[in-house]
Amino acid sequence: MAEYFPQPAQQQIYSLNLGPQHPSTHGVLRVLLTLDGEYVLEADPIIGYGHRGHEKMGENRTYLQFMPNASRMDYLSGLLYNHGFCLAVEKLAGIDPPERAKYIRVICAELNRISSHLLWFGTFLMDLGAFTPFLYCFDDRENILDILDRVSGSRLTYSYCRFGGVSRDVDEVFVEQTRAFIKRLRSRWPDYHNLVTKNVIFIHRVRDVGIIDKDLARRFGVTGPNLRAAGVAFDMRKVEPYEVYDRFDFEIPTGTKGDALDRYRVRLEEMEQSCRIIEQALDQMPAGPYRQERVRLKVKPPRGEVYFAFESARGQTAYYLVSDGSPYPYRVHVRVPSFGNLHCLTDVLKETLVADAIAILGSIDIVVPEIDR
Amino acid sequence: MAAKDEALQRIRELLGEGALTADPDFRTGVSWTITCPRESLVAVMRIFEECGFYLESLTGLDFQDTLEFVYHMNTYEPRARMAVRVLCPHDGEIPSVSGVFSSALWQEREAWEFFGVRFSGHPDLRHLLLPEDADFHPLRKDFGTVHAYRKREEVYG
Numbered sequence: 196m197a198e199y200f201p202q203p204a205q206q207q208i209y210s211l212n213l214g215p216q217h218p219s220t221h222g223v224l225r226v227l228l229t230l231d232g233e234y235v236l237e238a239d240p241i242i243g244y245g246h247r248g249h250e251k252m253g254e255n256r257t258y259l260q261f262m263p264n265a266s267r268m269d270y271l272s273g274l275l276y277n278h279g280f281c282l283a284v285e286k287l288a289g290i291d292p293p294e295r296a297k298y299i300r301v302i303c304a305e306l307n308r309i310s311s312h313l314l315w316f317g318t319f320l321m322d323l324g325a326f327t328p329f330l331y332c333f334d335d336r337e338n339i340l341d342i343l344d345r346v347s348g349s350r351l352t353y354s355y356c357r358f359g360g361v362s363r364d365v366d367e368v369f370v371e372q373t374r375a376f377i378k379r380l381r382s383r384w385p386d387y388h389n390l391v392t393k394n395v396i397f398i399h400r401v402r403d404v405g406i407i408d409k410d411l412a413r414r415f416g417v418t419g420p421n422l423r424a425a426g427v428a429f430d431m432r433k434v435e436p437y438e439v440y441d442r443f444d445f446e447i448p449t450g451t452k453g454d455a456l457d458r459y460r461v462r463l464e465e466m467e468q469s470c471r472i473i474e475q476a477l478d479q480m481p482a483g484p485y486r487q488e489r490v491r492l493k494v495k496p497p498r499g500e501v502y503f504a505f506e507s508a509r510g511q512t513a514y515y516l517v518s519d520g521s522p523y524p525y526r527v528h529v530r531v532p533s534f535g536n537l538h539c540l541t542d543v544l545k546e547t548l549v550a551d552a553i554a555i556l557g558s559i560d561i562v563v564p565e566i567d568r
Numbered sequence: 569m570a571a572k573d574e575a576l577q578r579i580r581e582l583l584g585e586g587a588l589t590a591d592p593d594f595r596t597g598v599s600w601t602i603t604c605p606r607e608s609l610v611a612v613m614r615i616f617e618e619c620g621f622y623l624e625s626l627t628g629l630d631f632q633d634t635l636e637f638v639y640h641m642n643t644y645e646p647r648a649r650m651a652v653r654v655l656c657p658h659d660g661e662i663p664s665v666s667g668v669f670s671s672a673l674w675q676e677r678e679a680w681e682f683f684g685v686r687f688s689g690h691p692d693l694r695h696l697l698l699p700e701d702a703d704f705h706p707l708r709k710d711f712g713t714v715h716a717y718r719k720r721e722e723v724y725g
């Protein structure tokens with residue numbers, strides 16, 4: 196990694212806008228860079244282009260009406276957000292869904308996590324100049340979208356969960372398709388590792404680049420794979436097990452240094468762990484009802500509040516709901532992981548090369564509409 | 569000693585036993601709630617910082633009689649989350665904690681533009697999500713359509 200040595204005599208400081216419409220910013224994000232030649236001195240991410248006011252929308256609609264908003268924040272892991280919101284309201288209102296529904300939700304949520312990581316894999320490598328992996332992983336991802344499309348009716352912005360269950364039951368075909376997909380994905384790992392992980396150009400682009408260590412992560416509230424790459428085994432599915440995650444045997448992959456290569460390894464390993472969870476869930480899934488019939492459409496939780504944290508594809512996400520006893524939430528707040536993950540770039544991008552800045556931005560896996568809310 | 573117990577003990581010494589409320593069942597998703605006066609906020613945050621916590625979320629609630637800001641603190645231990653709640657009048661100011669947690673730099677910018685409460689001591693209080701020329705505070709209940717605007721005791725009483 197090239198180091199920055201300021202040479203005052205030749206210094207030419209200038210500002211450059213990276214974005215707001217740039218392929219590597221993954222959405223409408225502008226980063227105001229202050230540069231000295233090819234080196235970044237200051238980076239100021241400017242966000243808010245996609246602000247839709249989801250939190251305000253929550254204040255004038257019922258809990259069920261807010262449900263489709265949830266998956267439109269982070270559109271790449273919509274089902275995880277949908278699932279999390281459903282769990283938060285269920286916790287607030289004291290609804291207990293049937294066992295089968297819990298398993299269906301976990302399977303679908305983990306499929307969505309894999310599809311989100313696959314998309315990150317493709318776009319990250321495309322940022323680094325490798326076009327082919329993008330085509331491979333979109334091919335894999337297409338399978339997941341087809342499976343979820345069949346059960347939930349949508350391919351991207353899912354609204355599959357309902358308070359007390361899911362909207363539709365899954366059948367034998369779903370189980371078969373999911374098993375076939377996992378088999379297929381596992382047969383792809385050797386390809387991915389041979390083509391990318393062992394690729395010398397790739398390694399030189401990401402090793403020792405953009406180090407987010409434990410201390411920096413804590414100061415900026417970085418969570419998810421970016422934190423785990425720094426060696427902290429912190430995953431909501433393990434530390435605060437929700438749904439049925441405590442019944443599965445899976446590991447939390449961690450890195451050591453917290454550079455872009457570690458973040459890449461952690462995410463790749465996480466996909467394999469998600470496969471393990473899905474397999475176990477398919478084996479254990481009981482028969483029975485998929486939805487609690489007695490739940491009213493207009494859920495009316497008692498007065499009080501709940502702060503419900505779960506693990507989305509990008510890190511620790513949380514819904515903070517305050518109820519005044521009416522069918523309308525008094526306040527909906529969403530803690531989004533990409534917010535902290537992007538904020539730490541003001542520190543990480545200092546004194547890196549512009550080319551590395553692109554690699555770092557790709558490696559932290561941000562979704563801008565999630566930050567803007 | 570676990571980070572959580574150490575932080576609790578030091579906060580108890582600072583604010584007294586009456587400021588803490590336990591939630592052993594984790595029903596609301598936090599293990600302890602700390603009611604903190606505005607002037608002690610930075611001291612409490614410094615304790616959290618020294619005990620290895622991070623600022624997970626910062627948000628506000630608008631009631632007819634007061635604004636309330638909730639800081640959710642967490643550390644890398646199971647069920648360690650704590651909430652720090654600060655009351656503030658609608659035209660008041662809150663001390664900035666951005667000197668303790670860097671993540672507050674953005675979170676306070678967001679809270680300021682949405683609730684219209686200045687964070688005194690914040691080095692760079694610019695708009696974050698709203699346009700540069702926004703002169704309104706959208707998450708106040710008198711902005712836009714909301715279902716209800718209540719007094720604090722109607723929700724928490």
